[in-house]
Amino acid sequence: MNESTPKKPILLLALGGNALIRKGQEGTIEQQFENLQVPIRQIAKISQDYRIIITHGNGPQVGNLLLQQECCDALPKMPLEILVSQTEGQIGYMIESTLDGELMALGIDHKMLVSLITYVVVDKNDPAFKNPTKPIGPNFSAKEASRHDYPTMETPKGYRRVVASPRPITIIEKREIKKLIDMDFIVICCGGGGIPVVRNGRAFSGVDAVIDKDLASARLAEEIGVDIFVMATDVEGAMLNFGTKNEKVLRTVTVEEMTCYRKEGHFSKGAMLPKVDAALQFVQHGGRRAVITSVTNIEAAVAGQAGTEFILKRGDNHD
């Protein structure tokens, strides 16, 4: 490469669902674009000092597409891999065009930015396929649920489809993403944790599953050699005694300390636990810093002034 770009550190920002739809909102397109400005404005600024990868969740969006296709019997149903790919298109466009606007507002008009379709290999023998546990899409009545040929779970509102959430093994587009990042492109990718595929001979086929976006982001971060891995969500950080009067936000934690808190059961399974696991995995595999922070505090968290920061051990130099 004879690019003149200095090798700035690489920052991966994983945006949670609340970056698009906040609790209690209906999720109109206007709301989603407005909400997105909060993290994206910060990332536009940060992009002057870091090479940037942005990943994102897709829970509400893929749920809506599932509900819409359940409503419409006239058309062939699309498998989950296709719905995930549709949300990568949608949210990729929303993030890219919002970022375009925010960069222009800062007078930065030379940045290259791309939103990439991403698919992620999972193991067809992953135990998750034998015991699907991830609820997706709308609630059904017992009668409706019995019409479908997929597994469901009972919920307070009826039944929901459950799918496997296997571990991400490798991100197919990692070589492309690495090359683009080396050229200081801002890359939006791995939406919804990536489209899940399994190896099928020399090629790949999609499978009905969803991949946790924080674990997929951690895997990508390792494969690319990311320096700082930031997960932006709807709380300030990882907390001890969450939801009690002794609730306490953790600031800087070592892998050893966090592994201990994790065993003590401080982090809830469907929410904070995958983030904690993704952060631990990243730092244990050579990443410099992982941070869990709120969507509003991304800039401060990158500067070391907010969020829960994971480091390998005390005394490490943060930057």
Place this chain on the structure above:
Amino acid sequence: MNESTPKKPILLLALGGNALIRKGQEGTIEQQFENLQVPIRQIAKISQDYRIIITHGNGPQVGNLLLQQECCDALPKMPLEILVSQTEGQIGYMIESTLDGELMALGIDHKMLVSLITYVVVDKNDPAFKNPTKPIGPNFSAKEASRHDYPTMETPKGYRRVVASPRPITIIEKREIKKLIDMDFIVICCGGGGIPVVRNGRAFSGVDAVIDKDLASARLAEEIGVDIFVMATDVEGAMLNFGTKNEKVLRTVTVEEMTCYRKEGHFSKGAMLPKVDAALQFVQHGGRRAVITSVTNIEAAVAGQAGTEFILKRGDNHD
């Protein structure tokens, strides 16, 4: 650039809707993947001699998403720009993963390939916005049509929504696409003619419109400096007296000859005319060759053995 890639000529392939769903098919996902193999297997071979851009239509797919959201009153309706972005995700994934498989089958495992979200600027004063003529989505009854606040047209089966089809002005991601093509990435982009946006101060906003994918592809081809522009469709090429017993496929035509046939009214407005216009525009603005061919004959057409080939004037060297 010190890339070792030799500067192979650039070929842009625009895939028509029938590359995914053939006439009379229901359009299951299995059918769509199977149909795609026909053009993609050819393009995998061709990619050894050309740098490749692939664009594609999205008519049936965007129509299905519209129909599905019309069926489901529980969720906020998404505007057309979002549905187009969803189809870019879907079809981008389908093309990329099929191409991945076909390249591997040929033992080509070093190619970089990406599917990019693409948005395309249109002029908010384009006359098309005053007189929307492009029907999209499902047929409604008169009563249902009156519930909606958008323009409709009468069809033999009821009413359909009509939207503007403005001319593409510039492809936002052209710098990124050029850079990737220069590095011999295969780039899938401009799906469904691109997500239509208008300039809004220094940034962009989406508009309810669809852009003709052949015209958008021609615009991209000009902006990138494509050498050969191939449009793959469901007929052998442009025809004189189409549908009569004097029907005749045109082989090699000059801009002057084709302009004359065009004036004589040989090409139908909703079908062959935009392709003819896109080909004429490309060759008139400096492109070397444009070809309209069937999905099954892409390789032969590139070799000059099939399809309708547009050249500036006789005596030009084709390659």
